[in-house]
Amino acid sequence: MTHQVAPKTRRGGPPAWVAIMAIGSMLIAVLLMVAQALGIGGQLPGVGATVPPAGAASQQAHDFVKSALEQAGFQVQDPLTVYRPGESPALIGLPRRLVQAVLPSDPTGGYVVIYEFAGPNEADAAGREFLAYLHAGIGAIQYPADEQFVLRRIGSTLVFFAWSPAVSPDPEVARMAATLEKVGNPLTGGQ
Numbered sequence: 245m246t247h248q249v250a251p252k253t254r255r256g257g258p259p260a261w262v263a264i265m266a267i268g269s270m271l272i273a274v275l276l277m278v279a280q281a282l283g284i285g286g287q288l289p290g291v292g293a294t295v296p297p298a299g300a301a302s303q304q305a306h307d308f309v310k311s312a313l314e315q316a317g318f319q320v321q322d323p324l325t326v327y328r329p330g331e332s333p334a335l336i337g338l339p340r341r342l343v344q345a346v347l348p349s350d351p352t353g354g355y356v357v358i359y360e361f362a363g364p365n366e367a368d369a370a371g372r373e374f375l376a377y378l379h380a381g382i383g384a385i386q387y388p389a390d391e392q393f394v395l396r397r398i399g400s401t402l403v404f405f406a407w408s409p410a411v412s413p414d415p416e417v418a419r420m421a422a423t424l425e426k427v428g429n430p431l432t433g434g435q
Contacts, residue, residue, distance in 0.1 A: 298339040302360035305401040306341045309356055309427055316423040318354075318416075319346040327355045329406055330386030332377035334370045335359055349414035356424065359402045371395055371402050371431040394421050398428035 310320045323344040338359045345354035361367040377383035378393055387406060394405040405424050407417045 296337070296339045298341045298358075298360050301400045302339060302341045302358050305358045305360075305398040305403060305428075306343055308398055309343050309358065309403055309424070312423055312427045313343070313345050313356075313420065316419070318420060318423070320344065321346060323355065327357070329355070329357060329404065330378075330383060332370075332374045332383060334373055345420050347412075347414035347416055347420070350412060350417065353407075353412060353414065353417065354420065355405075357404045358398075359404065361400045361402070363400045364397065367397050367400050367402050368432050371397060374402070374404075375431070392421060394424045395431065396424065396428040397431055403428055 313320045321344050323342050327342055327344075338361070340360065341358045343356040343358070345356070347354045359367075359370070361370060375393070375395060378387070378391075388408040388411050390410050391406055391408045394403070394407075396403045403424065405421060407421050409418065412418075
């Protein structure tokens with residue numbers, strides 16, 4: 245009498261490699277959480293980071309923009325709310341100041357952003373990059389199709405204002421943009 249061994253039949257369930265992958269993924273997730281809690285690991289510049297405080301150059305540009313708008317008859321204030329326009333990666337972590345012209349028909353509009361750079365050449369280069377960003381790809385889809393941009397340089401700062409004739413409910417926004425077009429200097433170099 246020969247003894248025959250029945251072949252092992254596989255029980256139900258996923259293949260073993262699926263279990264190994266699941267356990268490995270959980271282990272990696274736990275290690276990443278521990279590393280983040282301990283402050284280990286990199287972070288994209290400006291993403292989730294606090295924007296450094298703005299310095300004297302942006303304060304001077306702020307005062308210049310505020311004066312120009314007031315001379316044109318606008319009431320100007322430092323905004324009490326956070327405002328962040330769509331911006332190119334080079335601008336995300338930069339020091340900045342805000343100015344807001346009070347527009348009666350658009351209380352959530354009228355924001356002017358002043359970005360501070362190490363020098364005028366850096367401001368010009370970042371400004372040219374920003375303009376390219378605003379007119380193509382991701383930058384272009386962040387704004388209405390008829391959005392208009394004012395981008396001027398005052399010393400080592402960039403002054404930025406965006407407005408849309410079709411979307412802006414206040415008729416004074418076009419006059420505000422025209423006023424801002426006269427402050428500072430246009431960007432230099434190739435555009």
